[in-house]
Amino acid sequence: ELFEAQAIAQARAIIEDDATLFPGFRPIAMELPFGGDDSPFEFGGARIRGRMDRVDEGPGGVLVTDYKSGSTISGAEQFEKDRLFQPVIYAAAASHVLGRPCLGGIYRSLSTHDVRGFYLAGTVDTCGHGNAKDGLDDEAFSTLVESTEQRVRAVVHQMSTGDVSPTPGRTCEYCLAQPFCEVAR
Structure with missing residues (x-):
């Protein structure tokens, strides 16, 4: 019961806070699917499918929010x-x-209400929940997208050659391969 009460209180708090977050934007989709058979999506040489937690529309474009239960977001x-x-x-x-x-693209911590990620500088107001370093100028924004696509392409190539070696790091905390991973043991 205590856990349920805490979860309800946390949900109420984030919903109230989200109502005033990102002035000038309004939510247009929750759990928006992408990359299905009817609308394939490719990035960095990989066909990817998934669901976006939240998408807001504002002047000049859209903003994607992914909610995270942890307090540490990048x-x-x-x-x-x-x-x-x-x-x-x-x-x-x-x-x-x-x-x-x-x-x-924004990470939103459910526990701390922090906002981190990346966005085009001058287009998104995080209402004091964000970090100014995440606001990128046009060039840095494009460079981030291009370098991420190159990194995905490199991982796809590595996997296509049969190399699925573990790459230890922060993501090990929630990796689904932990039960049989040599690094996790």
């Missing part, structure tokens, strides 16, 4: 080091599905 400057692809892939997928420019 910003744009950590994507390569932490081997994170999701925010950039989801941003590209939103643009593909909706036919609108995507202004960024």
Whole structure:
């Protein structure tokens, strides 16, 4: 009962907070699917499918939010080091599905209400929940998307040659291969 009460309180708090987050934007989709058989989506040489937690529409484009239960979420400057692809892939997928420019991909911590990720500077107001380092100019935004696509392409190539060696890092905390991974033992 205590866990359920805490979960309900946490959900209420984030919903209230989200109502004023990203002024000028409005939610247009929840659990938006992409990459299905009817609308294939390719990024970095891989066909990808998934669901975006939330997509908002604002002046000039859309913004993707992915909710995370943990308190530690990464910003744009950590994507390569932490081997994170999701925010950039989801941003590209939103643009593909909706036919609108995507202004960024955001992680939203359910526990701390923090906002991290990447977005086009000057287009998104995080209402004090974000980090200014995540607002990128046009060139840095394009570079991040291109470098992420190159990183995905490299992983796809590595896997296509049969190399599925573990690459230890922060993602090991929630990797589904833990039960049989040599590194996790």
